[in-house]
Amino acid sequence: MGKYVIKRVLLAAVTLWLVATITFALMNLVPGGPFLSEKTPSEATLKALNEKYGLDQPLIVQYKNYMQKAIQGDFGPSLKQRGRMVKQIITTGFKVSARVGGLSILIAALIGVPLGSVAALNRGKWIDNVIIVFTTSGIAVPSFVVSTVLMLVFSIMLGWLPTYGLSSPLHYIMPVAALALYPTSYIARLMRSSMLEVLGQDYMRTAKAKGLSQFAILFKHALRNAILPIITYLGPLIAYTLTGSFVVEKIFTIPGLGSDFISSIINRDYTLIMGTTIFLAFLLITMNLVVDIAYKIVDPRIKLK
Amino acid sequence: MTDKKKPLSFQLDVSDFLPAEQEEKQSLVVMRKSVSFWKDGLRRFSRNTIAMISLVAIILIMIFAFVVPYFYPYSYEQQIRGSENLAPMQYSQQELELKENGESVFPHILGTDSLGRDTMIRLMMGSRVSLLVGIVASILVLLIGSTYGAIAGYFGGKVDLIMMRLVDIIYTVPDILIIILLMVTLKYPLQELAYSSPAFEWINTVGVGLICIFIVFALLYWVGMARIVRSQILSLKEQEFVTAARALGASHGRIIRKHLLTNCMGTLIVTTTLQIPSSIFTESFLSFIGIGVAAPMPSLGSMASTAIDGIVSYPYRLLAPAIMISLIILSFNLIGDGLRDAFDPKLKN
Numbered sequence: 001m002g003k004y005v006i007k008r009v010l011l012a013a014v015t016l017w018l019v020a021t022i023t024f025a026l027m028n029l030v031p032g033g034p035f036l037s038e039k040t041p042s043e044a045t046l047k048a049l050n051e052k053y054g055l056d057q058p059l060i061v062q063y064k065n066y067m068q069k070a071i072q073g074d075f076g077p078s079l080k081q082r083g084r085m086v087k088q089i090i091t092t093g094f095k096v097s098a099r100v101g102g103l104s105i106l107i108a109a110l111i112g113v114p115l116g117s118v119a120a121l122n123r124g125k126w127i128d129n130v131i132i133v134f135t136t137s138g139i140a141v142p143s144f145v146v147s148t149v150l151m152l153v154f155s156i157m158l159g160w161l162p163t164y165g166l167s168s169p170l171h172y173i174m175p176v177a178a179l180a181l182y183p184t185s186y187i188a189r190l191m192r193s194s195m196l197e198v199l200g201q202d203y204m205r206t207a208k209a210k211g212l213s214q215f216a217i218l219f220k221h222a223l224r225n226a227i228l229p230i231i232t233y234l235g236p237l238i239a240y241t242l243t244g245s246f247v248v249e250k251i252f253t254i255p256g257l258g259s260d261f262i263s264s265i266i267n268r269d270y271t272l273i274m275g276t277t278i279f280l281a282f283l284l285i286t287m288n289l290v291v292d293i294a295y296k297i298v299d300p301r302i303k304l305k
Numbered sequence: 306m307t308d309k310k311k312p313l314s315f316q317l318d319v320s321d322f323l324p325a326e327q328e329e330k331q332s333l334v335v336m337r338k339s340v341s342f343w344k345d346g347l348r349r350f351s352r353n354t355i356a357m358i359s360l361v362a363i364i365l366i367m368i369f370a371f372v373v374p375y376f377y378p379y380s381y382e383q384q385i386r387g388s389e390n391l392a393p394m395q396y397s398q399q400e401l402e403l404k405e406n407g408e409s410v411f412p413h414i415l416g417t418d419s420l421g422r423d424t425m426i427r428l429m430m431g432s433r434v435s436l437l438v439g440i441v442a443s444i445l446v447l448l449i450g451s452t453y454g455a456i457a458g459y460f461g462g463k464v465d466l467i468m469m470r471l472v473d474i475i476y477t478v479p480d481i482l483i484i485i486l487l488m489v490t491l492k493y494p495l496q497e498l499a500y501s502s503p504a505f506e507w508i509n510t511v512g513v514g515l516i517c518i519f520i521v522f523a524l525l526y527w528v529g530m531a532r533i534v535r536s537q538i539l540s541l542k543e544q545e546f547v548t549a550a551r552a553l554g555a556s557h558g559r560i561i562r563k564h565l566l567t568n569c570m571g572t573l574i575v576t577t578t579l580q581i582p583s584s585i586f587t588e589s590f591l592s593f594i595g596i597g598v599a600a601p602m603p604s605l606g607s608m609a610s611t612a613i614d615g616i617v618s619y620p621y622r623l624l625a626p627a628i629m630i631s632l633i634i635l636s637f638n639l640i641g642d643g644l645r646d647a648f649d650p651k652l653k654n
Contacts, residue, residue: 015477026490140635144593145627148613152620265489277482284479
């Protein structure tokens with residue numbers, strides 16, 4: 001176990017370093033710089049700006065300086081949003097994204113698990129078919145389609161829900177629903193197939209034979225075993241919610257981390273690109289790591305390699 | 306008596322014990338003609354109604370995207386003056402006058418956009434982009450992933466260890482972040498390449514955005530395929546026919562190509578098909594946030610994105626690309642599921 005964890009943590013660290021290095025290289029390969037937008041400043045100003053942020057030094061020196069600071073958690077100031085530190089932008093953005101994303105993951109689990117179980121228990125009946133159709137289409141519809149159609153129906157046609165911002169609980173309904181549809185469907189499908197597998201196991205027959213109640217069989221034996229594969233999906237799920245949030249945040253004008261990331265790339269805000277990429281990559285890699293290790297702890301049948 | 310069966314009961318179903326009919330008995334007779342792997346799989350696939358309907362849908366969409374534009378009277382970049390912002394089936398003032406003079410004017414079936422471009426033809430071209438991205442990216446993934454996975458699995462040992470460590474690393478890299486960065490970065494060198502040397506002029510014909518997408522997807526998405534192929538090869542290479550081939554003096558390359566890869570054909574087909582919708586998904590996402598296919602070439606993602614700006618006045622503009630993209634992804638998913646059931650039942654779950 002210890003060896004496995006160490007191996008995985010090392011791999012994660014290498015990956016994170018690789019992502020940071022690739023990002024640094026790619027970012028500097030793109031022509032143009034953070035200060036070369038519509039209004040090109042004078043030669044002197046440009047020189048002063050580059051000097052101030054250390055952009056006049058050779059790339060390799062910049063890379064070394066940046067990495068040294070980044071390891072200590074210092075991501076420097078934003079180049080475009082004057083007077084704001086990258087760390088500060090990330091924290092405010094992440095708070096917003098995490099609230100929307102967390103809510104949708106919670107809702108996806110709360111709806112997806114029962115939905116999949118109901119489908120499995122009623123295999124072949126109409127309710128199973130309805131759930132299959134719903135979840136299959138839920139996987140096929142991209143989040144930007146869901147968001148825009150929701151907006152079209154509930155804000156523009158019916159006028160019930162506000163279209164942008166996050167100032168009241170009502171504002172959360174559409175973004176969360178749009179983000180939750182795909183994971184809900186995916187969890188329900190996974191749950192259905194894993195539940196079907198569990199229902200066919202010998203220990204289910206044993207439980208029935210020793211006279212346990214329907215309730216005990218279902219909740220103590222079937223559900224607890226069937227829910228295990230869902231845990232492995234939590235890592236990719238968090239990744240999905242983050243990427244989905246790029247789109248959903250754009251559509252509903254939510255000031256989250258996704259919109260920070262996209263605008264930083266378009267604005268060539270070097271420090272913000274590095275900061276958001278490293279932060280998001282760190283988040284995703286750690287989540288995957290935690291999920292994988294948790295899975296092995298929860299299910300002792302899985303051999304550690 | 307048996308219809309009110311509780312889901313968890315082990316009550317026997319009487320109908321399972323009825324004597325077999327003539328037809329059912331016939332199916333158990335072993336002396337039928339031997340069926341090849343392909344025929345068997347195709348037979349099972351063609352029995353799957355949902356998969357067949359999806360296949361027909363995809364073929365129709367392909368005709369719509371690749372054939373119909375050649376006969377369509379408008380082009381996707383043509384801006385018709387005076388015909389801006391038309392509703393579906395509406396004619397502009399000029400076009401009405403033309404019609405009165407007895408000339409025939411082709412209707413704008415889905416209306417026009419704010420620049421006077423016909424939405425229907427843009428929808429066709431957008432679907433073409435989506436299909437191209439899905440299919441080309443998946444073929445690239447198939448080529449790279451299966452070669453890499455086969456080599457790692459076949460040679461095993463240190464080669465495998467080093468090759469798969471690289472796969473592990475790429476696998477953990479958050480793909481969407483790198484895809485977005487690469488998309489922005491690759492555009493400029495490709496553009497320069499296209500202008501500087503005549504040998505690369507084809508880049509402009511295909512479109513820089515599309516080439517970028519192909520490269521980026523090929524760079525990042527092959528790892529899943531490599532993992533699947535490797536695990537199949539690992540078990541296949543221990544079988545007797547590989548030993549036999551080696552004893553007969555077949556080279557490594559020949560064993561991999563003729564004996565190992567042909568034996569995991571089912572997996573290859575299924576994984577490639579299921580890769581198509583996920584590539585289409587990512588492309589539409591990229592175009593939606595504005596870094597996918599470059600204008601004036603439409604993409605379903607960018608059409609939806611522009612439709613949002615005018616969503617209050619022209620809500621119908623959103624529906625066409627939205628329905629189309631969902632339909633394409635859904636159909637490919639269902640075909641993939643059908644192929645998996647037919648060719649590779651082990652892959653289920």
